[in-house]
Amino acid sequence: MGLLGVPGLRLLLPSPLRASLLVLRARCFPSRWAMFGFASYYGDHMVLQKEPAGAVVWGYGEPGAAVTVVLSGAGGLVVMKKTAQVKGPSGTWTTVLDPMDQGGPYALTAGQGSENVTLRDVYFGDVWLCSGQSNMAMTVLQIANASQELAAAARYPYVRIFAAAPARSNVELDDLERIDLPWSIPTAENLGHGNFTYFSAVCWLLGRYLYEALRYPLGLVEAAWGGTPIEAWSSPRALRACGLLGDAERAHLGGGKRGTPELPFCFNHAKLVPEGVASSPQTPSVLWNAMIHPLLNMTLRGVAWYQGEANTFLHTDQYNCTFPALIADWRQAFHAGSVGQTELLLPFGFVQLSTYRQQGPADSFARLRWHQTADLGVVPNARMPGTFMAVAMDLGDERSPYGSVHPRDKQNVAHRLQLGARAVAYGEKNVIFQGPYPTRAVLEVTRGLLNITYSQELVWRRRDMRAFEVCCSSPPSPCGWLPAPVVAVESRRVTLALAGCGGLVLALRYAWAEWPCDYQSCVLYNSWGLPAPPFLLDALDAGETPGRSQPAGGREMLLLPGSWFSRGI
Numbered sequence: 001m002g003l004l005g006v007p008g009l010r011l012l013l014p015s016p017l018r019a020s021l022l023v024l025r026a027r028c029f030p031s032r033w034a035m036f037g038f039a040s041y042y043g044d045h046m047v048l049q050k051e052p053a054g055a056v057v058w059g060y061g062e063p064g065a066a067v068t069v070v071l072s073g074a075g076g077l078v079v080m081k082k083t084a085q086v087k088g089p090s091g092t093w094t095t096v097l098d099p100m101d102q103g104g105p106y107a108l109t110a111g112q113g114s115e116n117v118t119l120r121d122v123y124f125g126d127v128w129l130c131s132g133q134s135n136m137a138m139t140v141l142q143i144a145n146a147s148q149e150l151a152a153a154a155r156y157p158y159v160r161i162f163a164a165a166p167a168r169s170n171v172e173l174d175d176l177e178r179i180d181l182p183w184s185i186p187t188a189e190n191l192g193h194g195n196f197t198y199f200s201a202v203c204w205l206l207g208r209y210l211y212e213a214l215r216y217p218l219g220l221v222e223a224a225w226g227g228t229p230i231e232a233w234s235s236p237r238a239l240r241a242c243g244l245l246g247d248a249e250r251a252h253l254g255g256g257k258r259g260t261p262e263l264p265f266c267f268n269h270a271k272l273v274p275e276g277v278a279s280s281p282q283t284p285s286v287l288w289n290a291m292i293h294p295l296l297n298m299t300l301r302g303v304a305w306y307q308g309e310a311n312t313f314l315h316t317d318q319y320n321c322t323f324p325a326l327i328a329d330w331r332q333a334f335h336a337g338s339v340g341q342t343e344l345l346l347p348f349g350f351v352q353l354s355t356y357r358q359q360g361p362a363d364s365f366a367r368l369r370w371h372q373t374a375d376l377g378v379v380p381n382a383r384m385p386g387t388f389m390a391v392a393m394d395l396g397d398e399r400s401p402y403g404s405v406h407p408r409d410k411q412n413v414a415h416r417l418q419l420g421a422r423a424v425a426y427g428e429k430n431v432i433f434q435g436p437y438p439t440r441a442v443l444e445v446t447r448g449l450l451n452i453t454y455s456q457e458l459v460w461r462r463r464d465m466r467a468f469e470v471c472c473s474s475p476p477s478p479c480g481w482l483p484a485p486v487v488a489v490e491s492r493r494v495t496l497a498l499a500g501c502g503g504l505v506l507a508l509r510y511a512w513a514e515w516p517c518d519y520q521s522c523v524l525y526n527s528w529g530l531p532a533p534p535f536l537l538d539a540l541d542a543g544e545t546p547g548r549s550q551p552a553g554g555r556e557m558l559l560l561p562g563s564w565f566s567r568g569i
Contacts, residue, residue: 036061037117038110039092040176041295046183047160047219048108049299050124051099053341056297058095061112063088069095072107079106086112092174094297096339100124102216123158125217126210127300130203131233131292132307134196134226135351135406141192143201144408150188157185159207163198163222164295168232168279168286172293183219195402196226202351205414206304206421213422221298223291225281229310230322232287238329239284242321282310292330296337302347302425303330304417308372309353309405312364319371324383345386347425349417352389352533355396355515356405365514369393369534376561377535378437380424388420388433394522394531396515409519416530432456435530436492441539441557443498443505450484450496450505450557454532459525460489467516467523468496470539471507479507486523494524505557509536537561 038059048055061067069082079100084093104123109116130136140149165178181198184190191199200222207220225232231239239245279286311319327348334342353369374383381387390413397407419433436456443450450470468486471479484496498505511534516522524532539557 036110036112036115038119039297040179041162041164041183041221041298042108042119043162043183044119045121045160045185046119046162047123047125047127047217048097048100049127049219049301049341050102050216053299053338053343054096054099055124055299056094056096056338056341057082057108057110058297059093059110059117060091061086061093063091065112067093067095068111069097070109070111071097071100072109076107090174094339096341104217123160123217123219125158125219126214126302127219127221127298128203128207128210128302128304129221129223129295129298129300130200130206130304130306131223132305132351133224133228133310135309135354136200136202136222136224136304136306137196137226138201138402138406138410139192139195139197139199140201140204142195142402142406142408143410145411146192149201149205149411150192153186153188153191156208156211158217159186159204159211159220160184160217161186161190161199161204161207161220161222163200164291166225166281167290168281168283169290170279170283170286172289174294176294177290181222198222200224201410202306202414202417203304205410206417209414209418210421213418214426221295223295224306225287225291227310228281228287228307229314230307230319230326231284231315232282233292233307234285234322234326235288235293235329235333236285238322238325241325241329242318244315244318244322245284293333296333298334299338299341300334300346302349302421304421305348305350306413307350308368309356312353312356312362312368316364316367317371319368320375323372324374327384327387347386347388347421348384349388349390349420349424351413351417352391352393354392354405354407358396358398358404358515362514363512366512366516366534370536373533375536377537378434378533386424388417388424389533390414390416390420391435391531391533392416393511393516393534394520396517396519412520419530432526432528432530435532436524436526437533438508438535438537438559441508441559443539443555443557445555448498448501449487450498450508452494452496452508454492454494454524456526457491458489458494458532459527460486460523461525462517462521462523464517464523466513467511468494469509469512470496470498470501470505471509472501472504473506481509481512484508489524505539507537508539508559510534512536535561 065086067084071079073079082095084095086093102125106122108122109118162183163181165180167177203220207218211218331346335344379387379389395407395409398404422428423431423433436454438452440453465485466483468484469481470484473479487497488495522531537559
């Protein structure tokens with residue numbers, strides 16, 4: 001019996017439509033109408049996760065039936081064979097392939113009785129999930145040097161791409177509702193389909209740069225939606241951990257109940273229709289439910305995240321909880337969903353916010369940048385292990401036709417991300433992936449100077465009277481921030497003038513602005529061209545701290561993030 005009970009119809013359908021109808025079957029028909037096959041996001045040209053993990057493969061079938069999964073190489077040579085039982089009442093089957101070395105192509109066949117479905121041109125490599133809002137959704141068509149980037153697509157046939165369609169649901173779904181781009185070999189057309197559609201420029205460039213370093217296949221999965229806050233991508237568990245899921249929201253989300261919402265209809269003039277969900281994409285957990293939860297069975301190598309602009313207007317000062325909570329929750333969920341194949345400390349990279357308005361008086365962008373690091377300034381750190389960050393505050397683009405919040409230089413963003421991925425995810429010891437950060441401060445009271453020692457050699461790109469600021473107020477008074485001009489830059493040391501502050505320095509901050517500097521013109525970089533990240537640090541007198549002696553002619557200050565002042569920005 002073929003699709004929807006019509007003999008032979010399945011054989012006439014192209015794989016993208018077949019995948020869509022599989023999802024439709026899951027939502028609109030009882031299991032006796034089940035179409036046998038793989039889940040929606042498996043397809044020709046896909047990349048499955050290579051060793052040391054095993055790739056999870058799953059799909060639909062007749063409850064109680066046995067399914068045979070065969071991986072074949074050149075000439076049809078059987079590489080491995082697995083069997084699985086279709087579970088009822090879900091009508092799903094799951095198996096885990098033995099770990100495979102990178103390479104291909106392979107054919108992957110699932111069989112149930114007399115029915116067989118085969119995926120071709122399948123490779124093994126590393127699979128990365130790319131998620132977030134509009135800066136992740138910006139396509140290659142929209143970025144700087146777009147024509148050259150699109151023309152280069154043909155040179156990377158082993159970087160495969162897949163894009164989930166934007167979707168939302170009030171309950172957790174087990175499969176994707178819609179797919180914008182099934183697994184594909186990159187072309188100029190599918191990399192630049194349209195503005196904020198597919199394929200993600202940051203995701204593509206990250207994968208391309210990693211391929212150039214690793215020289216084996218990469219699979220890139222895009223799941224992004226513009227204008228969405230972190231709460232929409234967070235599970236109810238993660239939101240509860242930060243006290244953001246109240247009774248009203250719990251009721252709206254159906255109490256976190258698993259399942260599929262009732263659809264008012266399934267066909268309309270023979271067309272597939274989007275899900276009947278009334279929630280907006282800003283509603284808590286609706287994107288987790290529809291775009292992330294369906295992917296949990298996928299074995300992943302890492303995640304890239306570009307989001308936060310929406311949270312400069314919503315729960316900004318809770319982001320230091322919601323972001324670490326999302327990371328921890330996704331890790332646990334992907335580990336469990338892949339039967340332990342996705343590592344528990346899944347590498348998680350993110351882009352620190354870029355810029356918005358040149359003269360923006362608010363500091364919500366600066367606060368959000370700080371909170372993206374869990375108020376610790378750099379990553380990985382104790383609250384965010386296994387993470388890496390691309391600083392982007394120096395990549396502002398005031399003339400961007402998509403608005404200044406959407407800078408077109410995604411090449412530097414992806415370059416900085418891939419440095420972090422190579423260092424953190426792949427363990428390359430000699431890769432410098434972040435800019436210089438303060439390690440010590442000495443206050444010279446009599447001269448009115450503050451000497452800051454950094455972790456790396458410094459490159460001073462320009463003079464800026466307001467890049468550094470100091471707080472001279474005592475708590476609980478609001479801080480009156482004063483500029484601390486740079487008077488000297490040495491190899492690893494910056495000297496600031498403290499006119500008007502005297503000997504009372506309580507806090508220090510750097511690049512604390514919505515638009516800290518013009519394009520690639522912040523004050524401090526390292527010799528690899530990576531900008532010093534912004535920071536907000538308490539400066540406390542070291543006093544008689546064990547193991548520390550006061551320098552001659554000065555008073556050492558302890559630089560402590562996350563204490564009373566940092567929490568009261």
